[in-house]
Amino acid sequence: MFGTQLNYANITNGSEIYGPGNRYVIWLQGCTLGCKGCWNTEMWPHKEKKLIEREKLLSDILSQGDICGVTILGGEPLEQSENVLWLLNELKTSKLDCMLYSGYSYQEIISNKVYSQVLELVDIIITGRFVLVLRDISLRWRGSSNQEVHFLTDIYNANNFDECNQVEIHINEFGNINILGYPSEELYIDLLDDVN
Amino acid sequence: MSAVIKTLTPFIEQDILLEALNSLNVEYHVNNGLIITNRVDYQGHQQFQFTNGKYHLIHDSDEFGGRLSRNTLNNDYQPIKQFLSKLEGAYKSVYQKKMERIAETERIRMEEAKKKYVQATKEKAIAQAKTQGYSIKESEVNGKIKLVLTRMGH
Numbered sequence: 596m597f598g599t600q601l602n603y604a605n606i607t608n609g610s611e612i613y614g615p616g617n618r619y620v621i622w623l624q625g626c627t628l629g630c631k632g633c634w635n636t637e638m639w640p641h642k643e644k645k646l647i648e649r650e651k652l653l654s655d656i657l658s659q660g661d662i663c664g665v666t667i668l669g670g671e672p673l674e675q676s677e678n679v680l681w682l683l684n685e686l687k688t689s690k691l692d693c694m695l696y697s698g699y700s701y702q703e704i705i706s707n708k709v710y711s712q713v714l715e716l717v718d719i720i721i722t723g724r725f726v727l728v729l730r731d732i733s734l735r736w737r738g739s740s741n742q743e744v745h746f747l748t749d750i751y752n753a754n755n756f757d758e759c760n761q762v763e764i765h766i767n768e769f770g771n772i773n774i775l776g777y778p779s780e781e782l783y784i785d786l787l788d789d790v791n
Numbered sequence: 792m793s794a795v796i797k798t799l800t801p802f803i804e805q806d807i808l809l810e811a812l813n814s815l816n817v818e819y820h821v822n823n824g825l826i827i828t829n830r831v832d833y834q835g836h837q838q839f840q841f842t843n844g845k846y847h848l849i850h851d852s853d854e855f856g857g858r859l860s861r862n863t864l865n866n867d868y869q870p871i872k873q874f875l876s877k878l879e880g881a882y883k884s885v886y887q888k889k890m891e892r893i894a895e896t897e898r899i900r901m902e903e904a905k906k907k908y909v910q911a912t913k914e915k916a917i918a919q920a921k922t923q924g925y926s927i928k929e930s931e932v933n934g935k936i937k938l939v940l941t942r943m944g945h
Contacts, residue, residue: 604795605795609932611928611937611939612793613793634793634794634795635793635795661932668793733942738793757943758943759941759942759943760942761939761940761941761942762939762940763938763940764916764936764937764938764940765935765936765937765938766909766912766913766916766935766936766938767934767935768905768909768935769800769801769883769909770801770845770905770908770909771797771799771800771801772796772797772798772916773798774794774795774797775793775794775795775796776793776794776940777793777794778794778796779923781923782920782940783794783796785919785922786916786919787796787798
């Protein structure tokens with residue numbers, strides 16, 4: 596859609612709640628799945644949000660010294676599959692592990708020739724639509740109980756995987772707040788009450 | 792599905808906010824601490840009010856009035872979100888320029904005010920998280936504070 600550029604909504608370098616350890620996290624722009632109750636409806640349109648050349652993104656990721664992995668979410672990463680697969684292929688030769696969130700089910704991914712390539716390139720994949728009636732914020736890395744965590748390599752496994760609710764708050768030098776993760780309604784309201 | 796929520800840069804300094812409004816050609820007058828702008832919505836003039844250490848824009852909670860004004864009286868009306876985003880950019884730009892030209896004592900005062908606001912914001916967030924049973928891991932990277940809140944589940 597944008598050649599060798601990725602259309603993205605947000606990048607956070609140094610998040611600890613989207614996979615194991617400290618990670619470089621990229622929210623891609625655009626998702627046609629349209630799950631009811633989605634927090635990130637602003638990330639649905641595929642129209643240009645922020646563009647970054649994939650080589651530049653790779654170089655930025657590799658220049659970070661204090662991360663153990665990369666997480667790609669969105670939006671729907673597989674709807675920019677050509678550039679996502681390119682990026683994951685390049686990262687395969689680095690020391691960084693990779694995790695990807697998709698709203699597609701594992702079965703849907705396996706049965707798609709293009710999407711299924713991602714399974715060879717990531718260490719962990721989270722799959723499945725967000726289902727509002729199954730919303731459960733006590734789950735690690737997921738928002739609803741139908742969503743699945745698949746450990747695809749031996750770097751990580753389910754043995755050390757404890758369910759928990761996680762929220763991350765970043766406060767910059769101006770006092771801007773970024774809230775990431777799965778805040779309870781009470782926490783979300785409390786935080787925004789004070790900052791807005 | 793996870794949240795990504797970003798808040799605006801807090802408008803702490805009145806003179807910087809006024810200069811930022813000037814740069815966007817927003818007319819205003821200051822009355823009893825309120826900065827009353829020429830932006831009009833269904834509830835009347837939109838205005839900035841200083842509470843909890845920063846200026847908040849008071850406006851109609853939906854854009855009905857804005858759309859009405861834009862369509863009938865004011866073709867240049869920008870929706871709130873777009874306006875605040877532009878104002879945020881202008882505020883930061885004016886802030887940086889001011890920091891370059893002002894005397895050391897004033898620069899220190901402004902830096903201290905900013906730090907104080909950030910500290911208060913952090914403390915409130917920690918207090919609220921603790922109330923709700925989260926454990927908190929705090930770290931600082933490149934001048935940014937990161938709080939990781941965890942609450943064990945099942």
